[in-house]
Amino acid sequence: MAFSSHWSAPGHEATSDISWRADDVIERSRQRSMGVHRLDPGRSDPPRVLTATALQDHRLPMEDLLDVARSGMESLFLQIRDAGYVILLTDAHGVAVDFISNPLLDRELRQAGLYLGSCWSEETEGTCAVALANLEQRSITVHHEEHFRVPYRTLSCSAAPLLGVDGQVQAVLDASALYSPDDKRSQHLVLQMVKSTARLIENAQFLKQFDRNLVLRLAGRRDFLEVATEGLLALDEEGRIVAANQAFLQSVGRTPAMLTGAHVEDVFNARMERLLGASLAHPEPLALRLLHSGERCFALARGPRKLTPVTERQRPMLHTPDDKALRELAGNDASMTRNAQQALRVVDKGLAILLQGESGTGKEAFAKAIHEASTRRSKAFVAVNCAAIPDTLIESELFGYKEGAFTGARSKGARGKVQQAHGGTLFLDEIGDMPLAMQTRLLRVLAEREVTPLGSETSVPVDIQIVCATHRDLNELVANGLFRLDLFYRLNGVTLALPSLHERTDKEGLIRQLLQEEGRSLYARAGTASPHALAALQTYHWPGNIRQLKNILRAALALSGGEAIELEHLPLDIQGAMRASLPPPRMLSIGLPASPVDAAAGSERDDLVQVLRAHHWNITHAARSLGICRATVYRRMQKLGIVSPNQQA
Ligand SMILES: Nc1ncnc2c1ncn2[C@@H]1O[C@H](COP(=O)(O)OP(=O)(O)OP(=O)(O)O)[C@@H](O)[C@H]1O
CATH class of the missing domain: 3.40.50.300 (P-loop containing nucleotide triphosphate hydrolases)
Structure with a gap:
């Protein structure tokens, strides 16, 4: 297959590969949807839409690509929005991580599953363009009735994969319309646009990823080299190939593993010095020949981005994330x-x-x-x-x-x-x-x-x-x-x-920290609280969160005159919450005091029970809040006849 005719095609896919027919691919997917995934075509619900937090987990690993892809998506959207298309970018799991649409169609699009965070996989949604572009690593249109599930059979979706330099699918770009003519050929142009936008995004991502390398931009035609690069090769300073884009790999019929590490002089009839010279001088296209096929192509060399040397004076200005706060x-x-x-x-x-x-x-x-x-x-x-x-x-x-x-x-x-x-x-x-x-x-x-x-x-x-x-x-x-x-x-x-404050697992530490801070701000010394008061503060449900906690600590410290806060210094609802949360003593203790002599022991027992209850009977936590060791807590429990609920018969 001619090298230059390959590169003059709009995309890098081997369009003459007769083993690949979209109809067959769609038919096989429909069979899998039924036989393997056991989906019900008549199910009426739209795809699952992830929550904002779950969506974030899918977006974060793709940050760099999202940034580059956004520009491509916006330009594609501007070209086809008036024909009713929306643009989706999904990750390799089929989750829509970015989305551009007409807000007026929002409700309808959401019902059709065209939404940020929606999940388009063959396992759950059956035959659809995003899933097939991903599985087959090809661009494809899935039109109307070709969708497996009935609710999607008015949609027309054209999707193309974005491949990384390792040849793996990084993302899928998709243009979908809610309504379109019955004839599938009406989608041909849209599919070509999606495909070439996907290539543009891949190439922009490549140039960004290898901006510290010498990069050869290649094309089969000299005239188009500057405006429509096809092949991209990143080289290290010695001339070894670090990465190639998919268009180049396809043109030379190599996999990334076969090409990575090879020397550029083993691929082209050019000396590294000549390429370097071209990148340093003004960019003139170089005429090269591929050694394995003898084909001619043209190259522009782009030098590595110059890194500004860091002087001693500049160094403190450099950003090191200050994460203390x-x-x-x-x-x-x-x-x-x-x-x-x-x-x-x-x-x-x-x-x-x-x-x-x-x-x-x-x-x-x-x-x-x-x-x-x-x-x-x-x-x-x-x-x-x-x-x-x-x-x-x-x-x-x-x-x-x-x-x-x-x-x-x-x-x-x-x-x-x-x-x-x-x-x-x-x-x-x-x-x-x-x-x-x-x-x-x-x-x-x-x-x-x-x-x-x-x-x-x-x-x-x-x-x-x-x-x-x-x-x-x-x-x-x-x-x-x-x-x-x-x-x-x-x-x-x-x-x-x-x-919210009641969900925080470090509530005790937070209370102690704020107590110290408020004490220092009011009386120039760290504030403290009695075990009772601390237990009450931990038990309360804090509808007003940290702000309310700070205010209450401040008021309590003012009432205690800067001494340790006692239960009585806290608002009544906090005191009340503490008491209400205590189970009847009978349930918790055995050997109730029989005589007035034991009254003191009774109150000591109540105090300890309160603290244990506040810590859900976790002895380690209770011991820490009381400032004593675990053994002492066990000893006191034994002495006062306290048995934790999970040890009661
Ligand atoms: N982790 C924390 N440790 C110590 N203090 C905190 C912490 N988080 C918040 N605060 C303090 O709690 C108070 C309330 O915080 P902030 O005003 O940031 O809350 P907010 O969520 O923005 O409230 P709102 O939604 O009402 O505006 C502030 O005084 C803040 O300094």
């Missing part, structure tokens, strides 16, 4: 630790971060800690509570206004919060409460990275990290038309769910 907030809680780790992975990647959690769970504190961990930490952290600003003021507050835009007290003009956050972080709290008109303006700022103050004709460039927070379910707001879907995509680059 995030670590402190995470404490010893597993889900907070995971949140902090994820935040550190995405910081400075240009992704918006969405924090979800009840009021007082520390969303703003977490947003500040993200700012501290970023390269932006020396710039402003600007917080805006979207729920607290009246609708009439929010526009000028966020975007600012030009002198003369208003009369009276506001006649002078002001920079909005977006501009104030330039170079730093903008924290948009209660984003779910932002009015729809403002959402549109915010979307424009995020897309165009510039802001136009009210009354002004000129826009100002802005560079901001966005962190948003909400206690509301944005998915539900989107479904009810109260939140723009496209803004939702822009904002939830990463979603982190902050646990």
